[in-house]
Amino acid sequence: MAYSNNNNKRTSRPTRPPFKRRPQQSNQPTVEPTVEIGQRFPLTIKRLGINGEGIGYYKRKITFVPGALPDEVVIAEVTDIEPHYLVAKIHKVREFSPDRVTPRDQYAGLVGGFDLEHMDYQAQLDYKVDVIAQSLEKFKPRGFNKFKLLPTIGMNNPYHYRNKAQFPVRMIDDRIAVGMFKIGTHELVDLPDVATQHPATMKVMRGIRSILETLSIPIYDERADSGILKSIIVRVSEYSGEVQVTFVTISKKFPQLRALLTAIHEKLPQVTSINQNINPEKTSLIWGPETVHLDGKKYITEQINGKFFELSPRAFLQLNPKQTARLYREALEALDLTSADRLIDAYSGIGTLGIAVADKVGEVRGMDTVPEAIADANRNTKLNGITNAEYFVGEAEYLIPNWVAAGWIPDAIIVDPPRTGLDEQLRTTILDVKPKKFVYISCNPSTLARDLVDLVKIYNVEYIQSIDMFPQTARVEAIVKFTRKD
Numbered sequence: 113m114a115y116s117n118n119n120n121k122r123t124s125r126p127t128r129p130p131f132k133r134r135p136q137q138s139n140q141p142t143v144e145p146t147v148e149i150g151q152r153f154p155l156t157i158k159r160l161g162i163n164g165e166g167i168g169y170y171k172r173k174i175t176f177v178p179g180a181l182p183d184e185v186v187i188a189e190v191t192d193i194e195p196h197y198l199v200a201k202i203h204k205v206r207e208f209s210p211d212r213v214t215p216r217d218q219y220a221g222l223v224g225g226f227d228l229e230h231m232d233y234q235a236q237l238d239y240k241v242d243v244i245a246q247s248l249e250k251f252k253p254r255g256f257n258k259f260k261l262l263p264t265i266g267m268n269n270p271y272h273y274r275n276k277a278q279f280p281v282r283m284i285d286d287r288i289a290v291g292m293f294k295i296g297t298h299e300l301v302d303l304p305d306v307a308t309q310h311p312a313t314m315k316v317m318r319g320i321r322s323i324l325e326t327l328s329i330p331i332y333d334e335r336a337d338s339g340i341l342k343s344i345i346v347r348v349s350e351y352s353g354e355v356q357v358t359f360v361t362i363s364k365k366f367p368q369l370r371a372l373l374t375a376i377h378e379k380l381p382q383v384t385s386i387n388q389n390i391n392p393e394k395t396s397l398i399w400g401p402e403t404v405h406l407d408g409k410k411y412i413t414e415q416i417n418g419k420f421f422e423l424s425p426r427a428f429l430q431l432n433p434k435q436t437a438r439l440y441r442e443a444l445e446a447l448d449l450t451s452a453d454r455l456i457d458a459y460s461g462i463g464t465l466g467i468a469v470a471d472k473v474g475e476v477r478g479m480d481t482v483p484e485a486i487a488d489a490n491r492n493t494k495l496n497g498i499t500n501a502e503y504f505v506g507e508a509e510y511l512i513p514n515w516v517a518a519g520w521i522p523d524a525i526i527v528d529p530p531r532t533g534l535d536e537q538l539r540t541t542i543l544d545v546k547p548k549k550f551v552y553i554s555c556n557p558s559t560l561a562r563d564l565v566d567l568v569k570i571y572n573v574e575y576i577q578s579i580d581m582f583p584q585t586a587r588v589e590a591i592v593k594f595t596r597k598d
């Protein structure tokens with residue numbers, strides 16, 4: 113494969129044309145192209161898909177080419193043939209995009225999480241706006257043309273932002289490897305450095321790997337389903353510099369634990385909290401159900417926009433602290449709260465959004481399905497001297513209708529759901545309650561577009577503000593500000 117033009121900086125990039133509607137599909141029956149695995153053909157890349165892969169058409173059949181950029185001409189080699197699409201890899205780039213840059217990570221393209229590291233950063237930011245536009249176009253909610261899609265808020269330095277590294281551990285030959293799996297395989301790539309990780313996470317991860325080399329803790333073997341240590345999770349607080357480490361093991365048994373803890377104390381003093389999570393299942397999920405505190409503090413403390421948050425090992429926290437502060441500021445500005453407002457912080461995690469504004473509103477209620485997150489949220493309200501906020505364990509779609517039925521009517525709702533978006537029951541409740549102030553933080557433009565079809569029945573979308581929480585990846589995050597129609 114040869115597709116680097118060794119351009120660290122693009123020279124000139126033509127002004128990106130605004131998002132264009134794609135031509136309507138014709139109803140004419142199409143003749144299926146005959147194609148074989150390994151077949152090569154030249155392909156012009158038209159645009160990027162939602163996973164950051166290049167998209168071209170081979171004899172009118174949509175063809176996904178990871179790593180290819182719009183306007184490039186590549187020699188594509190077919191790797192997968194599906195009824196409605198083809199997947200191909202780049203054999204060679206014939207014509208390079210001016211947006212192509214050399215990725216900082218040599219293994220970008222080999223492991224997941226670096227979908228766009230080969231693309232100029234401004235072009236990444238433009239792409240993220242295009243993805244939202246494409247998703248909304250597909251669902252065509254009424255009023256689509258009426259709202260503004262604002263340029264993506266990017267980072268000055270779009271590297272070293274990830275505050276958490278969550279890496280499996282395996283033996284490769286006789287050496288311990290800590291890193292990520294090659295895309296579509298169970299083959300681990302040992303990662304000495306990752307340009308998107310906060311340097312402290314990689315320093316501690318590599319330090320622990322070196323310590324493990326001196327001990328004889330059995331490393332998990334996936335094929336035999338044997339060994340003890342499966343994964344290591346390292347999280348750093350941007351504010352305090354404290355590092356929290358969690359070892360994921362197959363059972364509670366942890367041979368040489370004392371020696372491991374002593375070595376961490378000596379060699380990695382920045383590690384202030386050490387924990388064990390037990391995951392006996394043979395699964396791709398990293399976390400198991402039980403977490404045990406092993407040593408040091410139970411929590412590390414993070415600060416966001418002047419408020420403090422104690423984080424237990426499993427607590428969800430956004431991965432990009434600098435952009436999180438910006439995301440919250442933008443979202444709360446869009447809500448435009450007053451001191452009389454009752455606010456719902458739905459899908460709250462550890463209560464970061466609600467706690468940030470509790471002193472500006474009358475009352476805050478929030479909820480999350482993870483009990484540890486809610487325990488953290490309620491502890492964090494006390495930590496910040498807040499007395500008008502309370503967090504509950506449960507589903508948004510169940511708790512909010514219950515609160516409303518009991519007479520607790522919100523003036524403002526902020527929702528920050530996972531990729532699945534809003535449950536239908538919650539959309540119905542929002543349509544019934546019609547809160548005057550409503551903001552939606554979305555990490556998935558497809559489910560956002562689906563939810564908008566319902567929500568625009570009573571709301572106008574004033575604007576959609578895209579914000580880059582994951583530079584170098586295709587992941588998109590956006591804040592939607594609604595205003596009620598009546």
Ligand SMILES: C[S@@+](CC[C@H](N)C(=O)[O-])C[C@H]1O[C@@H](n2cnc3c(N)ncnc32)[C@H](O)[C@@H]1O
Binds near residue numbers: 506
């Ligand atoms: C994108 S995170 C947002 C967390 C938080 N707002 C923040 O900024 O850190 C989504 C959260 O929704 C929670 N969640 C998932 N399904 C839920 C549901 N049905 N009801 C309430 N919370 C849910 C998850 O546990 C997760 O903490």
